[in-house]
Amino acid sequence: MEQVAVIGTGTMGHSIAIAVAWTKQPVVLYGLSEQELHQARQEITEKVARMVEEGLLDDAAILLNCIQYSQDLQQAVEGTSLIVEAIPEQLPLKHALYKELEQLVARETIIASNTSGLMPSDLAARSRYPERFIVTHFWNPAHLIPLVEIVPGKETTEAVVQRTKAWIEAIHKQAIIVRKExxxxxxxxxxFALFREAQALYDAGVATKEDIDAAVTSSIGRRLPVTGPLMSADFGGLDVFKAISDYLFDDLATLQQASERLNQLVANGHVGVRSGQGYYTWSRQQRTYIEATRERLLMRFLREEKL
Ligand SMILES: NC(=O)c1ccc[n+]([C@@H]2O[C@H](COP(=O)([O-])OP(=O)(O)OC[C@H]3O[C@@H](n4cnc5c(N)ncnc54)[C@H](O)[C@@H]3O)[C@@H](O)[C@H]2O)c1
Incomplete structure (x- = not known):
């Protein structure tokens, strides 16, 4: 069993800690301040209570007792064999943390980043031992979404890839290995291919935002949990998908950066549910309703998979 620490208590860090503790494995969650740890503890307690309510978990206490909280980095990583880094998506910040970690942990300790898309070779670039760096990309909410993308860098050893994969499977997640960075x-x-097209359709006035979203949630969104894009094509008929590819690809969005509208929204501080305004306007109540609906559905998937 790996001895695991998670660094960062935000959106991802606290839910990754739940995912580990759910399989009765101990995990240390490291946060920068007492306030961050307090908030993480609260969010973890609430999420675990919902898991019990939904019948996914019998005993909240067993899971909660597997999580230790620490504000002392040295103490948090002492004796660890695998560290998941879940701090903000800024390369200099991540490099500074790795430098500190490398002075505190054994050479064999795997350092796994939860980066959304930074290249693992860039993450490991300043490291003394780049062979132990790897990406484990969990999805939000990490305790409810099965997939973890494992991405080795150029110098990551195969032994590290296999140990990481074994750990991801030991916490009951579905590992896929991205063989080429x-x-x-x-x-x-x-x-983001879907998001780019949605931005272009909305900006071109092809439909309302509600109808663009419905075009996914009420159509391909219903099928995708069972058949991914390649398998969906097999079921649709490759001759049909080829014919459509041939006339449609040329017309699809080719935006090289975020659209003008998205730039404006962000520049005005309209970042979505967090600020109360994004593409949609969000009251606290509406946000909670959508979050709870999404969480319940994700839990239903997990329940059915367990049957
Ligand atoms: N939010 C998502 O949907 C999502 C999904 C998958 C991957 N990710 C990736 O996961 C990582 C974390 O994202 P997040 O959404 O949880 O961010 P977040 O901003 O919610 O949380 C990051 C936390 O790290 C803390 N932090 C900053 N520097 C630190 C340090 N040196 N040591 C310890 N803690 C530190 C911050 O105070 C904050 O609490 C990023 O690389 C992000 O790209 C995010």
Missing amino acids: VPGFIGNRLQ
Whole structure:
């Protein structure tokens, strides 16, 4: 069993800690301040309570007792064999943390980043031992989404890849290995191909934002949990998908950066549910309703998979 520490208590860090503790494995969650740790503890307690309510978990206490909280980096990583880094997506910040970690942990300790799409070779670039760096890309909410993309860098050893894969499977996640480093890996490349097209359709006034979203949630969104894009094509008929590819690809969005509208929204501080305004306007109540609906559905998937 790996001895695990998670660095960063934000959106991803606290939910990765739940994922580990759910399999009764101990995990240390490191946060920068007492306030961050307090908030993480609160969010973890609430999420675990919902898991019990939904019948996914019998005993909250067993899971909660597997999580230790620490504000002392040296103490948090002492004796660890695998560290998951979940701090903000800024390369200099991550490099500074790795430098500190490398002075505190054994050479065999794996350092796994939860980066959304930075290249693992860039993450490891300043490291003394780049062979132990790897990406483990969990998805939000990490305790409910099965996939973890494992992405080795140029210098990551095969032994580190295999140990990481074994650990991901030991915490009951589905590991896929991205064999060639590409920005955004696989999941975010696919997600952002869809997002680029949605931005272009909205900006061109092709439909309302509600109808563009419905075109996904009420159609391909219903199928995708069972058949991914390649398998969906097999079911649709490759001759049909080829014919459509041939006339449609040329017309698809080719934006090289975020659209003008998205730039404006962000420049005005309209970053989505967090600020109360994004593409949509969000009250606290509406946000909670959508989050709870999404979480319940994700839990239903997990329940059915367990049957
Ligand atoms: N939010 C998502 O949906 C999502 C999904 C997958 C991957 N990721 C990736 O996961 C990582 C974390 O993202 P997040 O959304 O959890 O960010 P977040 O901003 O919610 O949390 C990051 C936390 O790290 C803390 N932090 C900053 N420097 C630190 C340090 N040196 N040591 C310890 N803690 C430190 C911050 O105070 C904050 O609490 C990023 O690389 C991000 O790209 C995010």
